[in-house]
Amino acid sequence: MKHLFAILVVLIPACRFSLACGPFDRLCTPDQYYTFRLCGADMTGNDLRDSRTGRENSQMDNCRSWAKLTSTDIPLEDIQDVVYHWEYDKLEELHAHAMTGKGENNNAFANWLIQKKDTEITSFLLLAKRCEKVRAKQCSGWYYPVQGDEENTLLMEIVEKAKAYKGKRLLDRYTLQMMRALTSLRQYNECLNVWLGHKVFFHGDVIQEMAQNYAAGAYFHIGQKEKAKRIFMKSGDINSYIFCLNKEGKTYNSYDILSLLYQRNPNDKRLLRLIQYLIHYKVEGFRYGCYSKKLYDFTLNVLNEGKSKNLAPWYYTASFLADKLCDTVQALEYIRQAKSLPAGQDLRDAICVFDIYLQAKSVEKYDADFENYLYNELSWLDQKLVMNLDSDTKEWIINSGIKNHICGYSLYYWDDMMRKIVISQVVPKCIASGYQTRALQLLNMADNRLLNFVGKHLYSIDDTIVDWGNSPRICYSWFKRNYYRADDDARNDYDYSNDFFINLDSLGVEHIERLAVRMQKPLCAFDRFLNERSYTNMEYLYEIIGTQLLAAMRYKEAIHYLSQVSDEFMQTTNVYPYLQKERQEDKLDFAKKMAALEQHIRKSKNPDDRAEHMLTFARELQNSIGPHWYLTRYYSGHWVCYPFYSQYQTDLYDHAIKKFEYLKHKAFETFTDAERAAKACYDWSLYKTAATKYPQTETAEYIRGNCDVLADYQDAPNKNLYKNFKNFDGW
Numbered sequence: 001m002k003h004l005f006a007i008l009v010v011l012i013p014a015c016r017f018s019l020a021c022g023p024f025d026r027l028c029t030p031d032q033y034y035t036f037r038l039c040g041a042d043m044t045g046n047d048l049r050d051s052r053t054g055r056e057n058s059q060m061d062n063c064r065s066w067a068k069l070t071s072t073d074i075p076l077e078d079i080q081d082v083v084y085h086w087e088y089d090k091l092e093e094l095h096a097h098a099m100t101g102k103g104e105n106n107n108a109f110a111n112w113l114i115q116k117k118d119t120e121i122t123s124f125l126l127l128a129k130r131c132e133k134v135r136a137k138q139c140s141g142w143y144y145p146v147q148g149d150e151e152n153t154l155l156m157e158i159v160e161k162a163k164a165y166k167g168k169r170l171l172d173r174y175t176l177q178m179m180r181a182l183t184s185l186r187q188y189n190e191c192l193n194v195w196l197g198h199k200v201f202f203h204g205d206v207i208q209e210m211a212q213n214y215a216a217g218a219y220f221h222i223g224q225k226e227k228a229k230r231i232f233m234k235s236g237d238i239n240s241y242i243f244c245l246n247k248e249g250k251t252y253n254s255y256d257i258l259s260l261l262y263q264r265n266p267n268d269k270r271l272l273r274l275i276q277y278l279i280h281y282k283v284e285g286f287r288y289g290c291y292s293k294k295l296y297d298f299t300l301n302v303l304n305e306g307k308s309k310n311l312a313p314w315y316y317t318a319s320f321l322a323d324k325l326c327d328t329v330q331a332l333e334y335i336r337q338a339k340s341l342p343a344g345q346d347l348r349d350a351i352c353v354f355d356i357y358l359q360a361k362s363v364e365k366y367d368a369d370f371e372n373y374l375y376n377e378l379s380w381l382d383q384k385l386v387m388n389l390d391s392d393t394k395e396w397i398i399n400s401g402i403k404n405h406i407c408g409y410s411l412y413y414w415d416d417m418m419r420k421i422v423i424s425q426v427v428p429k430c431i432a433s434g435y436q437t438r439a440l441q442l443l444n445m446a447d448n449r450l451l452n453f454v455g456k457h458l459y460s461i462d463d464t465i466v467d468w469g470n471s472p473r474i475c476y477s478w479f480k481r482n483y484y485r486a487d488d489d490a491r492n493d494y495d496y497s498n499d500f501f502i503n504l505d506s507l508g509v510e511h512i513e514r515l516a517v518r519m520q521k522p523l524c525a526f527d528r529f530l531n532e533r534s535y536t537n538m539e540y541l542y543e544i545i546g547t548q549l550l551a552a553m554r555y556k557e558a559i560h561y562l563s564q565v566s567d568e569f570m571q572t573t574n575v576y577p578y579l580q581k582e583r584q585e586d587k588l589d590f591a592k593k594m595a596a597l598e599q600h601i602r603k604s605k606n607p608d609d610r611a612e613h614m615l616t617f618a619r620e621l622q623n624s625i626g627p628h629w630y631l632t633r634y635y636s637g638h639w640v641c642y643p644f645y646s647q648y649q650t651d652l653y654d655h656a657i658k659k660f661e662y663l664k665h666k667a668f669e670t671f672t673d674a675e676r677a678a679k680a681c682y683d684w685s686l687y688k689t690a691a692t693k694y695p696q697t698e699t700a701e702y703i704r705g706n707c708d709v710l711a712d713y714q715d716a717p718n719k720n721l722y723k724n725f726k727n728f729d730g731w
Contacts, residue, residue: 034284034285037346038275038347045275062206063076069121094114095122120169131155131181162174162177176207192222213232216240225248236261238261241260242260261274262298266307295321313338315334315337319334360374394454405451418445419446427443441531446500505544506648512541512544550631551649558587570586575630590624593620594617607671618659618664
C-alpha cells in the first residue's frame with residue numbers, strides 16, 4: 001500500500017496540467033457539419049406539425065383571396081395585419097370609421113375599407129374575431145364547459161348572426177364561421193347540414209379547404225371515420241389523417257407521412273420540406289443509419305416512377321444519401337444528373353457545393369490538376385461566403401462565439417461547407433501526397449476566413465463580449481485583461497486549439513518555415529488567394545517555429561525566430577500566464593542560455609568545467625520538458641481523440657529524454673576531480689554514488705555525517721520516470 005501511495009504521489013502532478021491550454025476534443029468533426037440543403041436557408045425543414053393543408057402558406061393564400069374581393073393593389077402584408085393581427089377593439093374602431101367614411105390609418109387595407117365604406121367586410125371581420133376569441137377561451141386549460149355558459153351563448157349568437165347574412169359576396173366566409181362555432185358547440189350534425197347546404201357557394205379556394213376539414217372533423221365525431229379520412233387526405237391535411245389512424249390504434253411516424261404525401265400528390269411541396277426535416281434530424285443530427293437506407297429507397301422509387309415534375313431535388317437527395325451509405329461513385333453519378341436539371345438558385349448552389357465535396361472525396365491524390373480545380377471551386381465558394389454574410393448572420397456568429405467554431409458546430413452554411421471540404425477531404429490528401437505546406441495554407445484559410453470578417457469574439461464571465469477584432473490577434477479568452485489574475489484559468493481558445501494549430505504542431509518545423517516564406521513571397525496566384533484569406537501575423541508563426549526549435553534543441557536557430565517576436569505578442573500566447581506566474585525566463589532567454597551552454601561544452605578545455613556545463617545543460621533540458629514545459633510546448637500532456645496523436649511531438653520529447661540521459665551519463669564520466677564529481681552527485685541527489693565512489697571527499701564525509709534517510713543511500717531514480725510521465729493519460 002505504501003508503494004502504491006508513493007506511485008500515486010508521483011503521478012498526480014503529471015495529470016494536473018494534462019492538456020493544459022492546448023487542443024481539446026471536438027464535439028463534432030468538420031465532416032459532420034450540417035450539409036443537406038434542399039429548402040434554402042432553413043435547413044431544419046418542417047415536420048408538418050403546423051401544416052394543415054398542402055398549401056405552402058394558407059394564411060397568405062387567404063390574404064390573396066381578400067385582395068381579389070377588394071383590390072390587388074393592396075400589399076398582402078397590410079391585409080394580413082388587419083385580418084390576423086388586429087385586436088377586436090381596433091377592428092371596432094375600423095368599423096366605425098367605415099360607417100362614416102372618415103378616418104386615416106397607416107394600413108392600406110384599412111384605408112381602402114374606410115374610403116369605400118365597406119361595412120360588409122368590417123362587420124364580418126368583427127364577427128370572425130369574436131368567434132376566434134371565444135374559441136380561444138374554450139381552449140384554455142382553465143375552461144370547464146357548462147351547458148348555457150357565456151361561451152356557448154356567444155357561439156350560438158355568432159351562428160345566428162352568420163345565418164342572417166343574405167348576401168353572396170361573403171357567404172362562403174360566413175359559412176366557415178358557422179361551421180367553426182358549431183364544431184366548438186359539438187353540434188356536429190348541424191355543422192354537416194350547413195356544409196351540405198352551402199358548399200355550392202364555395203369557390204374551390206383556401207376557404208373551401210378550411211371548411212371541408214371542419215366537415216371531415218364532424219364526420220369523424222359522428223362515427224363516419226372512413227369518410228373523414230378521405231376528406232382529410234383529399235385536402236392534404238395529413239396530420240388530421242394520422243390522428244384518425246392513431247385513434248384506430250395504428251402508429252405512424254414522420255417517414256410514414258412522407259409515403260402518404262407522395263401517394264396523394266407526387267408534387268406536394270411538403271414532400272421536400274419533410275425530406276429536409278428527416279435528413280437534418282435523423283440522418284445528420286442523430287445519425288440513424290436505418291433512416292438513411294429507408295429514405296434512400298424512397299428517393300430511388302420517386303426517381304424510378306418519374307411522377308415528380310421537379311427531379312433535381314430528388315437526384316440531389318439520392319446523391320447525399322448514397323454518400324451517407326458509403327457509395328461515393330453512385331453519389332457522383334446522381335449529383336451529375338442533378339446538375340443537368342433545372343432548379344432554383346438555392347438548390348443549384350447546394351448541388352454545386354455537394355459536387356465539390358464529392359470530387360474532393362473521390363480524388364485519389366492531391367496533384368497539380370486537382371489544385372487547379374480546387375482553386376476555381378474555392379474561389380466560387382468564397383464569393384458565396386462573402387455575398388451571403390449579412391448583418392444578422394454576423395451577429396449570430398458573434399453571439400455563438402469562437403469556441404463553437406472550434407467545436408464543429410454549424411454556424412454559417414458557406415463557411416461550414418468550405419471547412420468541411422478543406423479540412424475533412426483536401427488536407428488529408430495534401431499531407432499524404434507530400435504537400436504539407438499547402439495543407440497548412442488551406443487550414444489557415446479554413447480556420448480564419450470567416451473570423452477575419454466578423455472578428456474573434458467570446459462571451460466573458462461577466463456576460464460582456466470581448467472583441468479582439470481582426471488585427472493583430474486574440475488574447476485571453478476567459479477573462480478580459482483587466483480582470484486577469486495569475487491564478488485564473490486564462491487561455492487563448494482559438495489560435496492554439498484550431499485545426500491550423502494542430503497541424504502546425506504535428507507536421508514538422510520545416511513545413512512551418514516554408515509556410516512563413518510562402519506568406520511573405522507567394523509563388524503563385526493560389527498562394528496569394530490563400531494568404532489574403534488567412535491569419536498572416538508573422539509573429540504567430542515565428543513564435544511557433546522558435547518553440548519547436550527549442551523542443552528540437554536547435555537553440556541558435558530558435559534565437560533567430562524568437563528575437564523577431566515582440567513581448568506584446570508573447571503576452572497573447574496561451575502559455576503566457578504560466579510564464580508570468582512562474583516569473584521565469586522567457587523563451588528567447590532560455591534559447592540564449594542553452595546556446596551559450598553548448599558553446600561552453602564545446603570550448604571548455606578543463607574536463608571538470610566541461611562536465612559541469614554538461615550537467616547544467618542537462619538540468620535545463622530536463623526542466624524544459626518537465627516542470628517548465630511551457631518553454632517547448634503549448635500544452636502539457638497530449639490529446640489522442642482528434643485528429644491524431646502527434647508523433648512529431650512524441651519524437652521531439654523522446655529525443656530530449658535521450659539527450660538528457662546521455663549528457664548526464666557523459667558528464668559523470670568526464671570528471672577528473674573527485675571533489676567536484678562528488679559535489680555534482682550531491683547536487684543531483686545521488687548520495688549513495690557520492691559516498692561509495694568518492695569516499696575520501698569532503699562531500700562524502702558530509703553525506704555520511706548528516707544524511708540518515710534510507711532513501712538517500714538507495715539507487716538513483718528510475719530512468720523511465722519521464723516516459724511514464726509522458727504516457728500517463730490522466731484519470
